[in-house]
Amino acid sequence: MSSKISANFNAGSGGDVIFQSSNSVLFYVHKDALGYNSGGFPNADMVTVDTEPVPLTESSEVLEILFQFVYPRRHPGLDEMDFSLFIALAEAAEKYEVYFAMNMCQSRMRDYLPRYAAEVFGFAGKHDYPHVIASVAPLLIGKPLTEVAHVLPVHLFIPWSIYQQQWTNCLQESMALHTALPRCGRSPGNHEPLWYQKILELQTHLSNNITRLQTPDILFREIIAGKDLCKQCTRNFDKWKEAIQAEVQVQPDFLTFWKHYRSSESDIGRERMVGVSVLCLERGSH
Numbered sequence: 001m002s003s004k005i006s007a008n009f010n011a012g013s014g015g016d017v018i019f020q021s022s023n024s025v026l027f028y029v030h031k032d033a034l035g036y037n038s039g040g041f042p043n044a045d046m047v048t049v050d051t052e053p054v055p056l057t058e059s060s061e062v063l064e065i066l067f068q069f070v071y072p073r074r075h076p077g078l079d080e081m082d083f084s085l086f087i088a089l090a091e092a093a094e095k096y097e098v099y100f101a102m103n104m105c106q107s108r109m110r111d112y113l114p115r116y117a118a119e120v121f122g123f124a125g126k127h128d129y130p131h132v133i134a135s136v137a138p139l140l141i142g143k144p145l146t147e148v149a150h151v152l153p154v155h156l157f158i159p160w161s162i163y164q165q166q167w168t169n170c171l172q173e174s175m176a177l178h179t180a181l182p183r184c185g186r187s188p189g190n191h192e193p194l195w196y197q198k199i200l201e202l203q204t205h206l207s208n209n210i211t212r213l214q215t216p217d218i219l220f221r222e223i224i225a226g227k228d229l230c231k232q233c234t235r236n237f238d239k240w241k242e243a244i245q246a247e248v249q250v251q252p253d254f255l256t257f258w259k260h261y262r263s264s265e266s267d268i269g270r271e272r273m274v275g276v277s278v279l280c281l282e283r284g285s286h
């Protein structure tokens, strides 16, 4: 089968190892450059141009960009790249440890938010980029688990499910906090319809978009300010807002939650180990 040859990495540009993309394009690359700027391409030390090309699972489109990052020259800026190509590049950079590409992809992740928040979250969880996880998690707490689950790495699935459930509980509690407030004593006939209408509006906004819990100031200003409520009603809404703020404040950010989850998980693991050893000892003594 005759293969195509890369426009940028070919016999003319030199190179002592040949890689073959998944769509059968050949790339001539210098081993030295790979050695300095990447952690490991398969068999790169063992082959020469005289032997068979080394097959890679990435497409030529990905490799054409990736190999640019192993040479000491101006690297591609990755502007306005289609997300599917970008994430394939980012995965390849991690897999072969192409350091400059890893850094560039990591700093470009933000360009794909909020649209690809779930995918970016999954990537950051898989390759352990805590600051990316931290910035993306708040965007996802309102997304149904069915939209996030397929991109989550296995080790994140349970902690994320629990974390999201905590936010759902926080939402339910926040929406009901107004019931603890004293009702407006002034001419209830005139005040109550507006009071209940505003409660309903606030609850609808919150349940349609759970992330609004994080900025109740903005939400309450939007719904309550300048809406002909008496002083007492306005004060009541202020109290409700403050109660929500207090409720939200005690919710941990995802990284903190995850850290606790992992340490409690390892405690359970230890208990199980102790349980098993006790069992073995008991059996041994019979």
Ligand SMILES: [Zn+2]
Pocket (backbone or CB within 6 Å): 184, 185, 186, 191, 229, 230, 231, 232, 233, 234
């Ligand atoms: Zn009132």
